[in-house]
Every structure is written in C-alpha cells, then in structure tokens.
Amino acid sequence: xxxxxxxxxxxxxxxxxxxxxxxxxxxxxxxxxxxxxxxxxxxxxxxxxxxxxxxxxxxxxxxxxxxxxxxxxxxxxxxxxxxxxxxxxxxxxxxxxxxxxxxxxxxxxxxxxxxxxxxxxxxxxxxxxxxxxxxxxxxxxxxxxxxxxxxxxxxxxxxxxxxxxxxxxxxxxxxxxxxxxxxxxxxxxxxxxxxxxxxxxxxxxxxxxxxxxxxxxxxxxxxxxxxxxxxxxxxxxxxxxxxxxxxxxxxxxxxxxxxxxxxxxxxxxxxxxxxxxxxxxxxxxxxxxxxxxxxxxxxxxxxxxxxxxxxxxxxxxxxxxxxxxxxxxxxxxxxxxxxxxxxxxxxxxxxxxxxxxxxxxxxxxx
Numbered sequence: 192x193x194x195x196x197x198x199x200x201x202x203x204x205x206x207x208x209x210x211x212x213x214x215x216x217x218x219x220x221x222x223x224x225x226x227x228x229x230x231x232x233x234x235x236x237x238x239x240x241x242x243x244x245x246x247x248x249x250x251x252x253x254x255x256x257x258x259x260x261x262x263x264x265x266x267x268x269x270x271x272x273x274x275x276x277x278x279x280x281x282x283x284x285x286x287x288x289x290x291x292x293x294x295x296x297x298x299x300x301x302x303x304x305x306x307x308x309x310x311x312x313x314x315x316x317x318x319x320x321x322x323x324x325x326x327x328x329x330x331x332x333x334x335x336x337x338x339x340x341x342x343x344x345x346x347x348x349x350x351x352x353x354x355x356x357x358x359x360x361x362x363x364x365x366x367x368x369x370x371x372x373x374x375x376x377x378x379x380x381x382x383x384x385x386x387x388x389x390x391x392x393x394x395x396x397x398x399x400x401x402x403x404x405x406x407x408x409x410x411x412x413x414x415x416x417x418x419x420x421x422x423x424x425x426x427x428x429x430x431x432x433x434x435x436x437x438x439x440x441x442x443x444x445x446x447x448x449x450x451x452x453x454x455x456x457x458x459x460x461x462x463x464x465x466x467x468x469x470x471x472x473x474x475x476x477x478x479x480x481x482x483x484x485x486x487x488x489x490x491x492x493x494x495x496x497x498x499x500x501x502x503x504x505x506x507x508x509x510x511x512x513x514x515x516x517x518x519x520x521x522x523x524x525x526x527x528x529x530x531x532x533x534x535x536x537x538x539x540x541x542x543x544x545x546x547x548x549x550x551x552x553x554x555x556x557x
Contacts (some may be wrong), residue, residue, distance in 0.1 A: 192220050194335075195298035197228045197323060199306045200278065203266040203443075204417075205462040206390070210305050212401075212459075213389035214279050218302075221552050224273065228296060228367060229280040232287060232319040239428055240241035259445055260489070266443060266458050267390065273459055289316040291327045301328040305367050305389050307498065311350045331367075334360055335554045336384050338547075341374050342498050354378045363554035365547075368504040386441055386547035388481050389455030391540065395467070395486045404464035411452075412439040413469035413502025415479040418495050419446040426491055426523035427451075427473045431525065436470055475503040484509060484540065488531040491523045492516050508543065509536045516526030 196218075200211040210229060218225040238428040273344055285291045308323040321327075324379040325334045344356065345413060358364060358380045366372060375383040393401075404496070412431045416423045423439075425551045427448065431438050439452035441462070447453045463482065472490040480502060484488035492502060492515055511531065517523045 192223045192299040192555060193297075194225050194300045194482050195228055195296050196222055196302050196303050197230055197325070198304060198308060200227055200274065200554040201231050201261065201268050201270065201278075203461050204478075205457075206274055206476065206481075206509075208270065208459045209463070210338075210389045211274075211479065214302075214305065215278060217389060217392045217554070221548075221555065225279060226296065226298070227278050227280045229284040229492055230291065230322055231280070231284055232322075236347055260298055262443060262455065266534055269456065285322075286324045288327070291322055292352055295327055295329060297413075298332070300335060302337055302554075303324050303339060304336050304365075305340065306375055307340045308399070309339055309354070310342030311353075317353065319358065320353060321357065324353065325360070328360075333362050333555070336361055336364040336366070337551060337554070338365060338369070338388055340350075340367045340501060341371060342500075344370060344374065344500065358413060363557075364551070365554075366548055368500045369376040369507065370500050370504065370543075385483040386550055387540070387543050388478070390478060391485055392544060392547060392551075393485075394544075398463050398482070398522050399467060402460040402463035402467070404460050406464070406468040407439070409437050410470050411439045412471045412473060413465045414440040414448065414451070415472070415476050416437060416444070416446060417474075417476045417479075419444055420475055420493060420495075422493055422520060422523075423473050423475060424529075425447050425492075426517070429520055429524045430471055430473070430527045433527075434470065436467070439465055439469075440457060441465075447524060448470070452478070454537055473523070475502075477505070479541040480515075481505060484511075484536060487531075489527065489530040489531060489536065490515060493518070493523075511536070518550065 196214055198211050199207050215225040240396050281296050303323055303325050328334050355378050358378060365386040367388055371384055372383045372385055412427045414423060414427045438448055440448045440451040440453045441457050442453040442455055445456060461557045466482045469488055472488050474480060475493050475495045481491050506516055514526060517526050
C-alpha cells in the first residue's frame, strides 16, 4: 500500500526533520511505501522564517538580523540536502490548501503527523490548517493520525469547530501527548490512542547506523538550547566544571557559551551523534529529550517558554517528571548527580514502542 504523509517537514529543526524520516522509515519497515506531501504554507516558508514582516526599516533589519539571516540561508540549504537525500517527497510542491485540492496526490491511505501538525498558532490561514487534518483526502480513502499534537490545551470556538469537523473523518487517531487524549475527548472523539513520537519507533542502534558518524574523542556536556535560555547555559557550565568535562553547544541561533565548543551549521547527523556520545545532555527541546532517552543518556531539561505538554508527557510516561525537569541551576546540578535507572525506562519505552507499531500496522492494514 502507498501511504501519503503530511507533516511539518520543511522546518530548520532537527526534531522536525528526524520525525519525518522516522515516520517514513516505520511505514516502510511494515512493508508499505511512503511519500511525504511537499506542503509548504506561508507560515513555514524560508522568507517568513528569515525575514519577519514588521515596520522596521530594511537597513535596520540588515544590521540586526543580517548574521542570523546568513545562518538561516545555510540552515535551509542543509535542510534541503537532507530532504533530497532521505525523504520521498511528492514531485510537486504545494503552497496552500487549494493547491492540494486542485491536484491531490493519489494513495491508498493518508496519514497526518507527527509533531505539532494541529497547532493553530503556526501562523497559517485556517484553510491551510485543514490540510493537516487531511481535509483533502478523497472520500473512501483511509485517514490516519500518528502522534498528532495540538501544541496547546485551550481553543477558541472556531478552532474547536475545525477539530470536531475533521477529527470525525479519521478512521484511526493517535496522539503524541497524553493530554491529547483529553483534548480528543472534549471534542467528542473517544477512541484516541497514545503513541510514542516517531523518532522513538527507531531504536538507538538504528539511529546510530543512520547517523554513521565517528564518536568525538573527548568527554563533554551537550547543550541544545532552542530558546536561548540562560539557565541551560548555567547548568551546563556547573556540570562541566564539577566533572571536568568540555561543553559542546549547538549555536545555530547565535547563542554562544564562553569557553565551549560552539558549533554552527550542524546537520541532523551531528545532532544524533552528539547526543549519542554525550556524558550529559542539557536541553529545553522535546526531541533533545526524546533522543536522550532513546540513547539511555543522563540528561537535564527545563521548560520552554511554551508548548511544554510534550516534554511533560514523555517525562511522565518514563517516570522522570520529578527528577529530570528542573527550575534552577542548583536543581540541575543536583539532578545530574542522580543517575537514571534505564532498566526501568527502557522497559517502559520498549512496551510503548511495540504498542505504537501495532497501532500503525493496524491503522494501515485493517
């Protein structure tokens, strides 16, 4: 069978890139073909991401955002190379919902997810949101959600109306966060399933083979700081000082740590490799946390400015919510001294991975 996937794949974020690959790979492991609908609405375009619209004169933007603009140009080039090499996208690129309706790619089943495909704050027109709810799927074709995420818990009446209308058309619905089940219930859908993020469908050995990178020789704390949070840097510096470790910091947002190895222009393979070989990971990223768990790493995470339900969900699922999410540098240092018992965590994730594969197989083949 051919499965058409719609997800957030053209975003310069390692989690988005790797969850796209993992969804495709999981479907192919089940013996089916997978294709990613190359849907790139205005809210996630290169132009919008690199050069925000406001009333600031162009010359001031250039002074303030020029270096970041150059970094973004390079990052989008890295993203394009990754997608070209590893992702089976549709020959045609679609810029809006109407484009899809005018030329619907043919498939046996249509799948949305994962990541925050149902987040109404992605700055897209309402019609474009309908695409992520598979509103374009032809009648009689199977509609599946795998690890869909709403990104928030409160909705306007207009947003709720869209959720009720389009969720009702799915044959199978699975969400990534445990509170996603509650959102489905509130909107009248009572058969939702909780599954793991696609990146957790592939185990550590599979990701290591995929990355195919040599391990760094030095021992280090790895920092993946999506939101330029000063607390993450402080925690990393304290842990590194106490243990005599180096710090490797992904500085693609131009957020540097004095004395660290601040790496720019990183690839998804670098992301996998540096987590896989770190002594400790410090992050505010869901996928930074997910890969740390997958590789049985000691890690510390802090809350992001928004969309924390995904972080909290995976930490609750693994029993780590009270020990790995911290609110101060002192808590972070103390938590780093308490080793995670991965025999329990791996047992939980192994069973969750098995059930998630069973859901995906049944959704496609039933």
